[in-house]
Amino acid sequence: MTEQKKQINTGKLCPQCLVTTRCMEAGESGAPRLQPGRRAMVCPRCGAYVYCHPLTSEALGSVADAPLRRLRWQTHQVFDLVWKLRLKRSRYNAYSWLSLRLGLPKDVAHVGLFDEDTCRRAITICAQYIRRHRPEEPLPAFCGEFTCLAETAHQGKRPPR
Incomplete structure (x- = not known):
């Protein structure tokens, strides 16, 4: 790096x-x-x-504009459910799982470092995982817009030439 x-x-x-x-x-x-x-x-x-982390000047991630800060907040809302619902043993394990799913090295697989596209992908991955393993669990309302995008993108249709 x-x-x-x-x-x-x-x-x-x-x-x-x-x-x-x-x-x-x-x-x-x-x-x-x-x-x-x-x-x-x-x-x-x-x-x-x-x-920054409380009482320090150590940043929680990279600097972001308002739209990216909002996406990161949304990402945390759904990602935190993965480990708080005990779908993964710990927050650390949840981040390891997410890094594999996103194809990112562990050292940069942190919500505070994600760009907009990575946030959207993480929301989709986490929401689909929760729906698969805990279908009765309510998801934040915003998850629908991301999973709908993912579902239409994976319907097996070839892109126009």
């Missing part, structure tokens, strides 16, 4: 602007609207950000 990619994955460099981020606290002048008491790594150019 290149040094630049390491900086991006740790929230120190904005992947869109390639500008060094700043650690900012909620309420600080120039900071985006953050949850009270939280810190985030913020791109001073585009305003994209990622929250």
Whole structure:
């Protein structure tokens, strides 16, 4: 992994602007609207950000704009069900399983590092897995839009030439 990619994955460099981020606290002048008491790594150019671990300036993933932050939140909602419902033994095992299903190395198979496409794929994979193993379990409403996309994509039809 290149040094630049390491900086991006740790929230120190904005992947869109390639500008060094700043650690900012909620309420600080120039900071985006953050949850009270939280810190985030913020791109001073585009305003994209990622929250930090509590009481630290260690980012939870890579910096993201609002649509990607929302997709990551949605991904966590359905992914967390996989291990909280004990469909996998632990969160660690769930991430190992997801890394195999996504075809990603374990060190980058973390929701905080996913791009939009990977989030959509992860939501689809997790929702289908839960439906298969716990059909009675309600899924978040947004799952339908992702699994519908996956189902229509896999109907065995050849793409137009």
